[in-house]
Amino acid sequence: xxRHLMTLAVLIGLVVLVVLGAEFAEVRLLSRIxxxxxxxxxxxxxxxxxxxxxxxxxxxxxxxMGIGAYTSAMLTIPVQMKGMALPDLxxxxxxxxxxxxxxxxIAGLVAALVAAIVSYPLMRLSDAAAVITSFAxxxxxxxxxLHWSEVTNGPRTLFGIPRVTNLYLAAGxxxxxxxxxxxxxxxxxxxxxxxxxxDEVAAGALGAHVPNLRWIAFILSALFAxxxxxxxxxFITSFSPKAFYLKETFVILGxxxxxxxxxxxxxxxxxxxxxxxxxxxxxxxxxxxxxxxFSEQVVGVxxxxxxxxxxxxxxxxxxxxxATREVGDLILRxxxxxxxx
Amino acid sequence: xxxxLQFVIDVLSLGGAYALMALGLVIVYGILRLVNFAYGELxxxxxxxxxxxxxxxxxxxxxxxxxxxxxMFMGIATDYVAFRxxxxxxxxxxxxxxxxxxxxxxxxxxLFISPRPxxxxxxxxxxxxxxxxxxxxxxxxxxxxxxAVISLALFAWLMRRTVIGIAMRAAATHFxxxxxxxxxxxxxxxxxxxxxxxLAGIVALFWLGRIGSVVPGIGLExxxxxxIATVIGxxxxxxxxxxxxxxxxxxxxxxxxTLPQDLLKFRDAFxxxxxxxxxLWRPEGLLKGPASGQRT
Amino acid sequence: xxxxxxxxxxxxxxxxxxxxxxNVGKGELVTVLGANGAGKSSLLLTIAGALKPTGxxxxxxxxxxxxxxxxxxxxxGVSMVPETRDVFPDLTVAENLRLGAYIRRxxxxxxxxxxxxxxxxxPRLQERVDQAAGTLSGGEQQxxxxxxxxxxxxxxxxxxxxxxxLAPNLVDQIFDMIxxxxxxGLSILLVEQNASKALQIADRAYVLRLGEIAAEGSAAEIAExxxxxxxxxxx
Numbered sequence: 001x002x003r004h005l006m007t008l009a010v011l012i013g014l015v016v017l018v019v020l021g022a023e024f025a026e027v028r029l030l031s032r033i034x035x036x037x038x039x040x041x042x043x044x045x046x047x048x049x050x051x052x053x054x055x056x057x058x059x060x061x062x063x064x065m066g067i068g069a070y071t072s073a074m075l076t077i078p079v080q081m082k083g084m085a086l087p088d089l090x091x092x093x094x095x096x097x098x099x100x101x102x103x104x105x106i107a108g109l110v111a112a113l114v115a116a117i118v119s120y121p122l123m124r125l126s127d128a129a130a131v132i133t134s135f136a137x138x139x140x141x142x143x144x145x146l147h148w149s150e151v152t153n154g155p156r157t158l159f160g161i162p163r164v165t166n167l168y169l170a171a172g173x174x175x176x177x178x179x180x181x182x183x184x185x186x187x188x189x190x191x192x193x194x195x196x197x198x199d200e201v202a203a204g205a206l207g208a209h210v211p212n213l214r215w216i217a218f219i220l221s222a223l224f225a226x227x228x229x230x231x232x233x234x235f236i237t238s239f240s241p242k243a244f245y246l247k248e249t250f251v252i253l254g255x256x257x258x259x260x261x262x263x264x265x266x267x268x269x270x271x272x273x274x275x276x277x278x279x280x281x282x283x284x285x286x287x288x289x290x291x292x293x294f295s296e297q298v299v300g301v302x303x304x305x306x307x308x309x310x311x312x313x314x315x316x317x318x319x320x321x322x323a324t325r326e327v328g329d330l331i332l333r334x335x336x337x338x339x340x341x
Numbered sequence: 342x343x344x345x346l347q348f349v350i351d352v353l354s355l356g357g358a359y360a361l362m363a364l365g366l367v368i369v370y371g372i373l374r375l376v377n378f379a380y381g382e383l384x385x386x387x388x389x390x391x392x393x394x395x396x397x398x399x400x401x402x403x404x405x406x407x408x409x410x411x412x413m414f415m416g417i418a419t420d421y422v423a424f425r426x427x428x429x430x431x432x433x434x435x436x437x438x439x440x441x442x443x444x445x446x447x448x449x450x451x452l453f454i455s456p457r458p459x460x461x462x463x464x465x466x467x468x469x470x471x472x473x474x475x476x477x478x479x480x481x482x483x484x485x486x487x488x489a490v491i492s493l494a495l496f497a498w499l500m501r502r503t504v505i506g507i508a509m510r511a512a513a514t515h516f517x518x519x520x521x522x523x524x525x526x527x528x529x530x531x532x533x534x535x536x537x538x539x540l541a542g543i544v545a546l547f548w549l550g551r552i553g554s555v556v557p558g559i560g561l562e563x564x565x566x567x568x569i570a571t572v573i574g575x576x577x578x579x580x581x582x583x584x585x586x587x588x589x590x591x592x593x594x595x596x597x598x599t600l601p602q603d604l605l606k607f608r609d610a611f612x613x614x615x616x617x618x619x620x621l622w623r624p625e626g627l628l629k630g631p632a633s634g635q636r637t
Numbered sequence: 638x639x640x641x642x643x644x645x646x647x648x649x650x651x652x653x654x655x656x657x658x659x660n661v662g663k664g665e666l667v668t669v670l671g672a673n674g675a676g677k678s679s680l681l682l683t684i685a686g687a688l689k690p691t692g693x694x695x696x697x698x699x700x701x702x703x704x705x706x707x708x709x710x711x712x713x714g715v716s717m718v719p720e721t722r723d724v725f726p727d728l729t730v731a732e733n734l735r736l737g738a739y740i741r742r743x744x745x746x747x748x749x750x751x752x753x754x755x756x757x758x759x760p761r762l763q764e765r766v767d768q769a770a771g772t773l774s775g776g777e778q779q780x781x782x783x784x785x786x787x788x789x790x791x792x793x794x795x796x797x798x799x800x801x802x803l804a805p806n807l808v809d810q811i812f813d814m815i816x817x818x819x820x821x822g823l824s825i826l827l828v829e830q831n832a833s834k835a836l837q838i839a840d841r842a843y844v845l846r847l848g849e850i851a852a853e854g855s856a857a858e859i860a861e862x863x864x865x866x867x868x869x870x871x872x
Contacts, residue, residue, distance in 0.1 A: 057433045121621050127432050128376050128576070129620050132568060136613040136620075139565060143610040246561070250444050257437055296455060300448030307445035314434045315426040504742050507732050511725040517687055518723035523711035523740035523789060 004186055006328030011178045011268050015041070018272075019171045031167055037275045038170035039232050041268065044255045045177040046224025048267040050217045051256065053190050055197030056126065059134045059249055060119075063141030064222040066244030067114055068107035068229030070145065070152050073161045075103040076234075085160040088150045100164040104230040111226025112219050119218045123211040138249065145241035152241060159238035165231045173231055177224060181264045182326075184220060193217055247303075254306045258313050260320025265327040270320065277309075278302050343475045351594045352587070354482035357489025358544050360586030362563050363570035364496065365540035367582040368533050370571070371513040373428070375435045379419050379443035380567060381560025383538050387412040387545035388555030389450060391461040401464045409542030415446075416538025417531055424530075443560070450557040458554040467550045485547045492543055493583065496536075500579065505532055513577065565609075572616045638663045638698065638824045639684070639715070639793050645692030646683040653679035655848035656693065661793065661826050666819050668827045668835040668856070671845035677828040678720055680845065681795045684826070685717035686710040697793070712740050714792035720801060720828075724778045724785075726771025730762055733770050733781055737788030748788070755784040758814060776807040783814065793824045800831050812838055836860045 015038065022034035047061045075098045077085050082094055098106075122133050145152050152158060184190045193213040195202065204210060233239060251274070259270020281302045288298050313320060325333075369377050390408040397404070423442040427434040467481045500506035505528075512519040512529045520526050541563075548563060549555055566589065574585020589612070596608055639661045646654040653676045661667045671677050682688040684695055686707040694703045697713055705713070725733055734755065738748045756763040759780040765773060770781060779799055786794060796815070800808040808831065816838050819825055829835035836842060842859040844852040852859060 055433065057436055122617070125620065128370070128374060128436075131433075131436050132376065132572065133617050133620050135568070136616045140610045140613045140617075143607060143613070147606040147610075246444075250440065253437065253440070298452065299456060300451035303444055303448040304452065307441040307448070310441040311423065311426075311438050311445075314430070314438050318427070318430045318434055504735065504739060507728060507736055508739065511728055511733075511736055514725055514727065515723040517707065518719065518725070519736070520707040521685060521687060521711065521717050521719070522736055522785070523708050524736070525708045526706075 003326070003328040003332050004182060006331055007265060007326040008179060008182055008328070010327045010331070011182075011265065012175045014268060014272070015171050015174050015178070019167055022167060033275070033279055035165065035167045035170045035235060037271060038167070038174040039165070039228055039235060040252070040255065040271050040275065041174040042170075042177045042224055042228035042231065043252055044259075044267050044271050045174075045181045045264065046221045046228060047252055047256050048261055048264060049181050049184055049224060050214075050221035052261040052263070052267070053185060053193040053197065053217050054214045055194075056214065057131050057134070057253075058218070058221070059131065060137040060141065061221065061225050061252060062244045062248045063138045064111040064115055064225035065229035065232070065248070066141060066145050066241065067111045068226030069233035069239065069244070070158070070229075071110045071226070072100065072103040072107040072230035073158055073233050074151055075106065076100045076162050077160045078162070081160040085158060086151070086153055088153075090150055100162055100230075100234055104164075104227055104234070107230035108223045108227035111229070112223040115222030116215070116219045119222075120211075120215055123214040123218065138245070142241060142245050145244065155241060157238050157240045161233050161237045163234060163237050165235035170231055170235070173227065177228075178264060178268065180220075180224075181267070184217070185264060189213060189216060250303070251306065254310050257310050257320060260322040262319055262324055263322045263326050265325075266320045266322035269322055273321075274306065274309075277305065281305060346474055346476045347478070348594065348598065350476065350478050350482055350486075352590050354485040354489075355594060356587035356590030357485050357493075358547055358586075359566055359570050359590050360583040361489055361492055361540045361544045362567040363574065363582035363586045364493075364579060365537040365544075366567040367571050367577065367579060368509070368540075369537050371577045371579070372509060372516070372529065372533050373424070375424065375428070375432065376439070377419060377424075377537070378436065378439040378564070379423060379446060380537065380541065381562075381564030382443050382446040383412045383415055383419075383541035383560070384545040384548060384563050385446065385450060385555065385557065385560045386415045387542045388461060388549045388559055389454060389459070391549070392454075392459040392555055395460065395462045401462060404462060405546055408545065409539060412542030412545060413535050413538035416534040416536075416541070420530060420534040424534075425527075447557045447560070454557075456557065458556045460554050461549055463550055463553060481547065481550055488543060488547065492540070496540075499536075505529075509533060565613075569612055569616050572619055638665070639826070640696040641680075641684060641693070642696070643693035644680070644683060644690055644695065646679055646688050646690045648679075652691075653848055654683060654690075657845070657848070657850055658693075659826075659843050659850070659853075661824050663824055664819070664822045665841065666815070666825045666827060666839050668829055668839040668842045669845055670829060670832045670835065670842060670859070671851075673830070675845040676848040677845055678797055679848075681717060681797050681826065681828055682719070684710075685715060685795055687717070687719075711789050711791075714790075715795065716786040716789045716791035716793070717795040718782050718786045718797060718799065720797035722775070722778050722782055722801075724770035724773070724781050726769065728770055729767050730770055730773070730781060731766045733785050734762075734788055737785035738790075740789055751788060751790065755787060758817065759784050776803050776810070779803065779807075779811060780814070783811075783818075787818070791823070793826065794818065796825060796827045798828055798830060800829065800834065808834065833860075 018034050018037060022030045043065060047058065050058055074086065074089070074093060075096060079095055079097050082089055118137065122130070125133060146155050192208045195206065196208060196210045196213060255270040255274045256267055258274060259268065260266025285298050285301055317323070366377065366380055369375065387408040390411040391404055394404040394407060419439065419442060423438040424435055427438050466484070470477050470479050471483070500510060508519060508524045509529055509532060512524065516526065519529065544563065570585035570589045571582050573588055574583070575581025592612065596605065600608070641660065642658045644654055644657045645652065657680055659667070659669070669677050669680065679688060683690050686705045686709065690704055694701055696702065697715065702710065702713060725736070734752060738751070741748055761777055762780055762784060765777065770778065773781060783799065799811050799815070803811065812834055815825065815827065827835055827839065836856045836859060839856040842854065842856050843850055844859065852862060
């Protein structure tokens with residue numbers, strides 16, 4: 001038990017450090033980066049809940065992020081702006097304007113509900129079939145977002161979403177996400193699910209209903225994604241369906257794979273490391289473009305770096321940087337070793 | 342009658358391209374049980390090869406041959422970068438590395454060439470139209486059908502009559518047993534990737550020929566098409582892939598002819614929901630592939 | 638011909654073969670007997686290169702071939718017929734045999750002559766040349782895998798339980814064919830559960846128990862040993 005509390009304390013401590021660092025530096029850009037980092041934590045931890053415990057790759061995650069973002073946007077865009085932002089909106093919602101703090105939760109629930117309905121039959125599949133269906137699900141969700149103009153304003157940018165997500169709200173959500181991901185991992189369900197990851201037959205023999213276990217994890221994962229998406233929407237305040245497709249999938253997956261999908265610590269570390277490297281590279285890219293060293297804009301360096309890093313990690317450290325043990329476990333072990341000496 | 346002929350030509354030319362695409366995905370999947378997410382980028386590579394050769398004095402056919410060769414080369418490179426180092430580790434690992442490799446190639450094109458579309462050289466034949474029995478159709482469509490027929494026949498010959506083809510079919514069922522007869526594992530896998538690249542390269546000529554230009558994200562749509570076609574036809578059956586390609590073309594063209602405009606934009610959502618339903622009903626696809634399914 | 642010394646192999650933490658030493662002379666038919674799970678199949682798979690040894694050596698004609706890949710072993714003249722009877726079910730009988738000659742694919746004439754020899758030895762296969770191998774009966778499939786292994790023109794044939802699951806008259810046929818193959822000067826290492834049958838045709842025999850050699854000697858000596866049954870029962 002102590003080791004779990006230790007893990008929780010260290011990881012939340014890291015989030016607090018990020019917040020303090022950003023606040024004291026009093027640089028507006030840093031505060032933005034830190035807020036974004038906390039939102040990414042919620043999203044990546046959401047993917048970790050499903051992928052880390054079930055061992056199955058899911059491409060659909062950012063689809064649920066999109067559902068969350070659009071749900072909260074639709075419910076919070078000020079009534080007087082709705083005519084412009086969402087001209088085709090159903091009349092029922094046209095006069096509706098709710099508090100974003102409530103709609104962020106609703107967004108999570110809607111994403112979870114959609115996940116619960118569409119994913120139930122999919123959880124029987126494994127390996128390639130599971131991955132292709134999740135990929136197909138992402139394409140379906142994306143197509144719907146792209147063309148359901150009543151709710152999403154179609155492929156055009158949706159604007160006018162109230163800005164509510166600040167550093168503290170995002171950090172609070174990240175801390176809760178860390179706690180929830182850890183709690184699920186160490187719960188009876190989480191442990192059973194991880195047994196199925198390693199040996200499906202043996203877990204079945206233990207009386208575990210594998211598809212149901214996966215289903216619960218998938219719903220929980222979509223809940224995280226929905227909340228994360230809504231937070232992101234209220235941070236960025238305008239977006240189009242493009243924001244919830246392969247590029248975003250790649251970044252979230254990259255963070256998780258590099259950090260280590262098997263552990264909550266890995267997910268947190270992955271987000272931190274990738275964010276730091278990304279922002280560094282982006283700054284360099286910006287400088288290069290400003291200096292106009294090349295005739296064309298320099299783009300794609302960050303993605304290339306992330307792709308190479310992912311491949312390298314999978315070759316040399318297949319489990320990610322933190323593969324099996326949580327940080328609390330590691331610290332306690334080291335302390336014990338020191339006592340022995 | 343005219344409408345019908347038009348429909349048939351549309352289905353056959355689209356289906357030919359789809360079938361070749363699907364075949365290229367299945368030949369790798371059948372042997373390794375692994376999906377190559379970087380498959381669409383082979384089309385992109387062929388496209389940029391054409392773009393870079395644009396303006397050279399070479400005849401178009403030579404440029405096209407070089408483009409197809411580059412696509413084959415990139416297919417083999419995919420194996421070395423994304424598959425071989427992690428193949429033994431886990432299915433998920435390979436799916437992620439091939440996805441990462443796909444993003445890598447796209448962004449390399451973005452960085453080193455341009456995010457904007459680039460024109461590719463095309464022979465005049467591609468832009469002319471011809472009238473058959475009252476139907477006006479681009480010559481390109483007829484060329485696609487002819488190329489597809491020739492490619493499929495060549496492919497069938499390769500798989501049935503040559504030792505390497507027979508060995509590839511054998512490796513799809515009992516990989517280790519094929520090795521115990523002296524067939525080198527790496528040769529089989531590299532050949533599969535080379536054929537995959539060859540097919541993608543050939544399709545690229547016609548796929549890009551329709552658009553006339555190439556962008557970094559060009560590979561996504563063909564990849565999705567290949568996914569759907571293979572799932573419809575059978576993930577591990579070569580005949581199934583071809584059948585799936587033509588069936589998908591039939592469905593797509595049929596929907597194009599019949600669906601009202603505001604539903605048509607949801608076409609991808611329909612076809613992909615169909616993919617999910619088929620996989621649920623038959624995880625192996627409509628046509629069952631070879632009997633057993635051990636992985637290497 | 639083939640000399641195995643202190644061979645160790647296993648699956649993860651399970652040690653299936655523990656320090657086994659055997660040898661097979663030129664033209665000799667040696668049988669390895671033992672109960673289920675004694676490590677017989679693992680021994681053959683390790684020699685054939687399909688299972689990586691964790692210790693010991695395999696020598697072929699005095700050359701160290703320990704840990705070679707399966708495809709290398711075939712090229713060196715060691716062919717394996719696994720117990721799982723892996724015909725390629727979607728390939729025709731002719732295609733299966735053609736693949737058997739993969740390492741000699743450039744020597745078209747010799748291969749064709751050998752193919753005729755195999756059809757003479759197994760007439761049933763000739764009748765079913767264009768049939769998919771998956772549609773053959775168990776006995777026919779066994780003939781096919783043996784013939785396919787012979788198409789590589791091996792010096793050593795590793796046979797894993799050729800009689801498994803076959804009707805008694807078919808078992809007799811298969812054993813007759815093994816004897817016929819031996820007359821061509823081929824060295825054969827035969828793994829069998831059917832001890833009495835195997836001892837009738839073998840020159841020498843080893844008894845494997847829990848991954849170790851429990852007894853060895855001429856086929857007659859082993860057949861006479863009174864505790865043979867006890868060994869099988871693990872007593």
